[in-house]
Amino acid sequence: METREHVSGIAARAAIWSARHRWLAILGWLAFVVLVTVLSGHFGTTVAKDGDFGNGDSGRADRIVEQAGFPPRQAGEMVIVQSKTSTIDSPDVRAAIADVTAAVQGTGVTGQVGEPLRSADGHSALLTFTVQGDAETAKDRVGPVLDAVAGVQGRHPQLYIAEGGDASSDKLIGDDLDAGLNRLSMLSIPVTLGILLIAFGAVVAALLPVALAVTAVVAAIGLLAFASRLAPAVDTTMHVMLLVGLAVGVDYCLFYIRRERDERHNGADPRRALAIAAQTSGRSVWISGLTVIVAMAGMFLTRDTTFVSFAIGTILVVATAVLGSLTVLPALLSALGDRVNLGKIPGLYRTRAESRAWSAFLRLVLRRPLISALVAVAALGVIASPALHLRTKAEGIEDLSPSAPITKAFLAIQRAFPGGADPARVVVRAPHVTGADWDAALVTFKRDALATGQLHEPITVEVNPAGTVAVISVGLSGTGGDQASERALATLRGTVLPATLERLPGAQVGVTGSTAGSKDFNDKLARSMPLVFSFVLGLAFLLLLVSFRSIVVAITGVVLNLLSVAAAYGMLVFVFQDGHFEKALDFRAADGITNWMPLFLFVILFGLSMDYHVFVVSRIREGHDRGLPTRRAVTEGITRTAGVITSAAAVMVAVFALFATLPLASTKQLGVGLAAAVLLDATIVRAVLLPAVMALLGERNWWLPRWLGWLPRVSHDLPATTGAQRPLVTAGH
Structure with missing residues (x-):
């Protein structure tokens, strides 16, 4: 006589339905993954722009610049020419400077090379220029310039000649990061599969979790394209989704498959083993997934573009992994039956999980x-x-590999020209940033800034076509992300600006740049972290x-x-x-x-x-x-x-x-x-x-406590059996 297990809960009912309609569940899952992938490719993913990231004073300054009508920003580059023994006035250094200027301009992709800036000790010269065209794509055009500078270094081996800047760092970092991510993508799946082969001792059982995790990640990335219409996605979100999706997707399948195999070992028939796995591990997957989603949702409370994008991406990939674990996985187990143990590996295959x-x-x-x-x-x-x-800090040049050429170049520039590699940008909006009053305020600003010993040359000024917004670049002590840079920023904001540029009639003054952006981001994060922690801990407590x-x-x-x-x-x-x-x-x-x-x-x-x-x-x-x-x-x-x-x-x-x-x-x-x-x-x-x-x-x-007796009861018992019913599983065993 056929029996049917009485099961309760969303997870168990979904699994039992999928097992009974296994081909519909399997084909439905594949259709879902393909459909969202195709549609996302058609609609595209909305990517966050620079203006989406600002916080506090630096965010306001960035928005002023964005609305000021400046010509499209070009990527700035720097070349340092340095001698350990000679000053920049010596013939060999002057010849190298002329060689750099000619080589760079000879590429045809740069603007004019500025006059060399002299370091305080006289042993280093800094040449600045821009890469023509859109700054966002300058990394694709800077290659000939890097080659030209490398050629000059080869012709002057007694000197240190190196390039650093927006485009060159984007190219070199991007190339290294892309290579690393490609390597990670190539290795993560084989490594995962290898561990699962050891864990299950059977090829088919090991392949199932990997297949589900990969398809869940693909589907979630497709769904991200639609979610990005509500909140733009940052570049690293997909990498985080791969990280989290592979982890939870494999975990959920592992829990489910192992329980089904344990019950088969204990003597349960295929139908009952699957029902027990659905009632127990399926419920655990559902609760775990909901708890993970609650934790990820805490990032929404930061109201920061990066964290909001991470929250959306991770919630999508966890929800997709849970959906797959509760629907297509039971269907696959039902269709495969004991064939899930095909490809047994001698010495590794075990039917029981106990150790x-x-x-x-x-x-x-x-x-x-x-x-x-x-x-x-x-x-x-x-x-x-x-x-x-x-302690926390912004990402800076010190976060790159110390052996990378770009890191060495930036550090050399930072030592010789403090703040030159990563300056602060003072943004001034006023009825007029021209004329005698402006010139006088600017002179006073430069004098007071340099007098602090924490703010440094080069100090450059750029004015928008309407003459209402000026951007002043000024070097900060330190590396841009350390405590010395934070102290210099505090001096700039709290002492220098109130005594100079902020006194201009009708002026709005703000400071942006990586150091300022990091400080404002940290301040915002410090305000939101107690709320995030309370939210995550409180809801996790309630779920448990x-x-x-x-x-x-x-x-x-x-x-x-x-x-x-x-x-x-x-x-x-x-x-x-x-x-x-x-x-x-x-x-x-x-x-x-x-x-x-x-x-x-x-x-x-x-x-x-x-x-x-x-x-x-x-x-x-x-x-x-x-x-x-x-x-x-x-x-x-x-x-x-x-x-x-x-x-x-x-x-x-x-x-x-x-x-x-x-x-x-x-x-x-x-x-x-x-x-x-x-x-x-x-x-x-x-x-x-x-x-x-x-x-x-x-x-x-x-x-x-008795006063909480009204809480719903979640059964942890195994499903009971009752009389003759339609078979849960009829094939594959």
């Missing part, structure tokens, strides 16, 4: 739960302790409370995830701010962590950590609801999920670690921070701290 090593380790933890918990907290505290002196009907489980989940985030912050500071592993990772320690990194890591890690927490605690609660004592339920739940968690963490760590090979410090920080946090979360937090704490709390884990 003797994990079981032995867990017995050790639960034998002394208090000591285990204290040791785990102490270890996490040590790892997190460097975060106490975490509703899912497990326990205040203790909800509090434990939030606290454990915060420990993982704190450990990631500590690792970032230890490596990138304190300067460990510089040679291995090819970076130079800076004065702080990239300013958007702490908030982004918080929401990403909090969301991803919930994957593990929900999956493990669901299995523990399942045992408890069957009548097992809490300690026994903890033992069973963790030993049966440890292998899956290990495999999922290995995939995440491997994919995230690949980002540490990219040329920018921010991508290295992203890779190291995420990889370290996931590794710590899957080992110290989930394998030691979680079981130890739950064992210590015992039945108190499931405490819920």
Whole structure:
């Protein structure tokens, strides 16, 4: 007699429907992916423009410039000619300067080369010019200029001659970054597949999670084109979507497939094994996905273009991965049946997820739960302790590989001409920025600026055709992203401008540039971070409370995830701010962590950590609801999920670690921070701290006050069977 499992919940019902209509679900998923990809190619993605990024005073200054009717901005370039022994007045240096001028202008793609600027010590000359045409595409035309300057260097080997600027940095950084991203894309999927082959020991089972994750990412990127009509997308959003989509897509499939295989090993027929996986792992996927989406939604509260784009992209890719896991994955498992284990690899194929090593380790933890918990907290505290002196900074030249030619050129210019490589831009809007009053104010500004010792030449002035807006470029001490540059900016804004240009009748004065933009971004972020943290923590707590009907489980989940985030912050500071592993990772320690990194890591890690927490605690609660004592339920739940968690963490760590090979410090920080946090979360937090704490709390884990008894009940029981019904699965087994 055929039986039918009684299941409850959105996830289980969706899975059962898909299993019954498997070919419709499979073809529907493929049609969905193809359709959104084709339509997105037709409509295109709206990309954020420079004017979309401004904050505070620098944002207002950028908008003034944008509306002032200046001619299209051209990319500025600089060439430094430097001698260790001679001054720029010596014949060999003068000959090299003339050679640079002729070579650059001979390319036919630049404007006039300005008169050489002399450094304070007289050993360096700086030549400035622009690349003709639109600044946005100048990187495509600057190649002949770079070749010409390299030729001059070859003819004057006794001197140091190098080029840096907007176009050359865009080209060289872009080329390196594109090469790195292509390498990452080529490696991430084979690395993931290799880990899954070890985890499943079967080719077909390993291919399914990769196929679902890749199609989910493709579909989500297609959906981003439509979402960008509401909020423009930034360039890096698609890379973040690949990172998150591959991680969660593989995780969700891994949880689902492993549970189905476990039930088959325990003697369940194919139909019941799939129903149990749908009722248990499917529900965990649904709750985990919702929690990750809530965490990502916290970025909307920053109202920053970059974070809003990240939020939209990550929400789309997680929602798409959840949709695929709950629809097409059950359909594929139903169609394949036991053929999901085709391609068994000798020595690796196992039908059961339990690990003797994990079981032995867990017995050790639960034998002394208090000591285990204290040791785990102490270890996490040590790892997190460097975060106490975490500082943030804007991305600057120091974030490039120290071995890159562009980095060496910029640093040489910065040392010889402080602030020249990354000047502040003072924007003045007034009825007139011409005439005697303006000239007098400008002279006073230059005098007072240079007198501070923090503001430097070259000081240049550009006026719009209407004569109502002027942009004054002035060098700042420091590298542009360090504390010296921030002090110089504060002096400019707080002392020099109020005493000079701000006294002009009817004048609006603002300061922009990378240092000013970073300062204003940090100030805005500092105001929004408490709101983001409160939003994410509060909603995550509520989701766990509703899912497990326990205040203790909800509090434990939030606290454990915060420990993982704190450990990631500590690792970032230890490596990138304190300067460990510089040679291995090819970076130079800076004065702080990239300013958007702490908030982004918080929401990403909090969301991803919930994957593990929900999956493990669901299995523990399942045992408890069957009548097992809490300690026994903890033992069973963790030993049966440890292998899956290990495999999922290995995939995440491997994919995230690949980002540490990219040329920018921010991508290295992203890779190291995420990889370290996931590794710590899957080992110290989930394998030691979680079981130890739950064992210590015992039945108190499931405490819920009477006044919260109205909360909906989410069943953690296995589906029951009833009488004759239409078969759930009829083929493939």
